[in-house]
Amino acid sequence: MLQIRKILLATDLTRSASSAAKAAVRLANVTGSELHILFAEVLHGDVIRVPAGATTPNSISAQEYVLDQLHDELSTLEGAPVVVIERGVAPAPVLLDYAQTIDADLIVAGTHGRRGARHLVLGSVAEELVRLSDCPVLTVNFDGRLESDGELAVAVPVDFSEHSRFALSHGKALAFLLGARLEIIHVIEEPLHPAFYGPTLQSIYDVEPNLDEKVLEELKEFNRTTTGYPSDVTYTVVMGHPVHEILNFVEERKIDLLTMGTHGLTGIERFALGSVSERLVRRAPCPVFTVKSFGKQLTAARRIDTHEEIETHEAIEN
Secondary structure, three states: OOOOOEEEEEEOOOHHHHHHHHHHHHHHHHHOOEEEEEEEEEOOOOOOOOOOOOOOOOOHHHHHHHHHHOHHHHOOOOOOOEEEEEEEOOHHHHHHHHHHHHOOOEEEEEOOOOOHHHHHHHOOHHHHHHHHOOOOEEEEOOOOOOOOOOOOEEEEEOOOOHHHHHHHHHHHHHHHHHOOEEEEEEEEOOOOOOHHHOOOOOOHHHOOOOHHHHHHHHHHHHHHOEOOOOOOEEEEEEEOOHHHHHHHHHHHOOOOEEEEEOOOOOHHHHHHHOOHHHHHHHHOOOOEEEEOOOOOOOOOOOEOOOHHHHHHHHHHHO
């Protein structure tokens, strides 16, 4: 089960923040968590400022203004939220400092999904939170929601690293908590070589024609040896570029929540390697839950090694 005591909702009172608020309320209700709402007043940026006359930090009028703007989103919240107004040079540092102060277990933030030159210039508060936060982060775009007329679907991309094992454990817990089906996907990356390499192998399948079947069995074993629920899972193996294939998968399978492990790269290493997680945070049509293997964990994620442990775990699941 997810161990969530405090959820921090970052809001700038935009459309994407409205969707994030609904997701935060849903999780707060199902986990019995305390919900903190932080409005960051910044010197420059896209944040909508509280009107003049209600801008004193933590004044009753400013708090009431934020609550009024989120009235519909908070109408189903079980319990009273904690509303805080903080000032700073940029939103992300303010949010991260407050998250550390209250020992938040989860940060929920809206994302505007910027791409191209505008994203290059302005960056993304959501991506900065994903990269620098010690605790898991749930990002929600303006169309994202953790509600469905039918059954919810939670998906976890797995690359067989320990990062993805932690993501899978959290994905299993989220699926169990939300009453959702769980889908696990692995993308086989096949590099393209320049023509002057000569008539060498054209495809990895030339070496291993049954690769899809082997990967499928490894996925099942990876899931079986990872703590968490549920045991009823759908597996998918595709070949291509991870971001492109995962986005297609999300659309085709109507995924409601994507759970990802992130390496938390910064500086030159991040510039050189990029981040699949950050690109999916920016482009995925559904909410994205990111967790670091070296950060705060909301489950007791680990590998189940012995045959006895596996049998015991499966008996508990069933």
